[in-house]
Amino acid sequence: MIYTLIHIAVMVILAPLFLSLIKAIKMWLLFKKPLPLLQGYNDLAKLLRKEVIISQEASQITRIAPYLVLAPLLTALLFMPPVTKGEWYIGFVDAFTLTGLLALSTFFLMLIGLDSASAFGGIGSSREAFISALVEPGMILVIFALSLIAKNLGIAEAAIHLNTHFPTHHLASYTFAAIAFFILILAENGRIPIDNPETHLELTMVHEAMVLDLSGWYLALVEAASAIKYMIFATLFVSFFSPFGIGAPFLIALAIYLAKIAFLSLIIALIEVNTAKLRLFKVPNLLGIAIIFAFLSLISYYMLGA
């Protein structure tokens, strides 16, 4: 019980750290002076100190929706696979529940964008709808393929099963699922080939366009939500695709888990430095590749896993 609480608290508290880590690695690779790793917390603290200004056009939704962006993600944190064997977990949650919770959060984010009645918010919302509609089939297919490999529909149980029975007979299927899920991480968290989180250039922004009219406490909520979303995806990725170290004692297992997430952040930063942002109309191509790989992972489970 106490392990579960610590795990969830660690995920919530360290979420902004890893986004800052990605940014710091990127700046370091570009020969800039890297920002301190606590920059994410400083930004949140700054936002908490500022006053809240809400557009005249906005309705009640702008006041409610930031909480509803964060709440489904916090709920999803409860369903994450455990970091160690002694930890409690919720076993019955499957791909649909998780994807539904993430989609609910995205839905309220899109409402925020539409509610401020500015043109940018509308652009951002329509783009977000466009991207997340393509992400969801891929995500469900990937998690189902993993459930097939692990022979369990529950997310947490599948991760534990992958740890005890590493799928040496289904390596191809497993690799395809990893490729597809990695593309989905990039797409769903607005990383560079899909969306650049650092610009406020009107033609390219997706996530930033939706939150343009928020300020203060509400903006802090939405920023925290995006950090936690990255944490959810990273946790799922590392516990499915490098299911090692669950057997260790709690503190060591937690350290291994955080190291794996830091490594994933390093890879994402390397990709961000080395690629240019895709044109918006090329985004379906990349996500289509993710869907093909997810489907391939399902098919090759039957075809190659003889």
Add this chain to the structure above:
Amino acid sequence: MTNLFIGLFLSTLITALLTTRLYRLFLWYGLNSIFLGLAALEQYKLLDDKALLISALLTLLLKGLLLPYLFKLFALKFHTERNIPPKIRLQYAILLIPAILVFTFYLINPILHLPGKNYISLSIASLFLSLVLIIEHKAIFAKVIGFLMMENALFLLGMTATEGMPMLIELGIFFDLLMAVVVINLLFEVEHA
């Protein structure tokens, strides 16, 4: 491990189908051949067939490293257009590629009793997919790559269906390939002139 290499073989082939850049296509072809060679090496360890070892090493060196490099040299020499958009749009490819895979899976049902039947179905699927690569491009380089990928698929088919292809056949195919590359070079010259 054969499982993983054949899976990666298929995935590089599919990525080649979706790519729109010429040099990227050469890279995928090279990786495709390298994974094929590694699968053949695995098969060699399983069967202990010296001929397969030679074929695998030839595949790794010639097809995996030399041919992509040569193609890049050709492309540089003839100033080929490097943007090669596929004729079949991605929306249709998403449906077409899984359909081909599932179709070949049912196609080989009559020979269910063979041990490597899943690999056979995959290599026939690779044949079809390389055919798609040939018909979806107008550029001659992409057609050539499709032809070579088809040869890779044939090698995979021979390797998995017969549990180690006779060396003679594989060498024959290699010579065909060599001839083809020479002919292709001539073709490029003609197209260029």
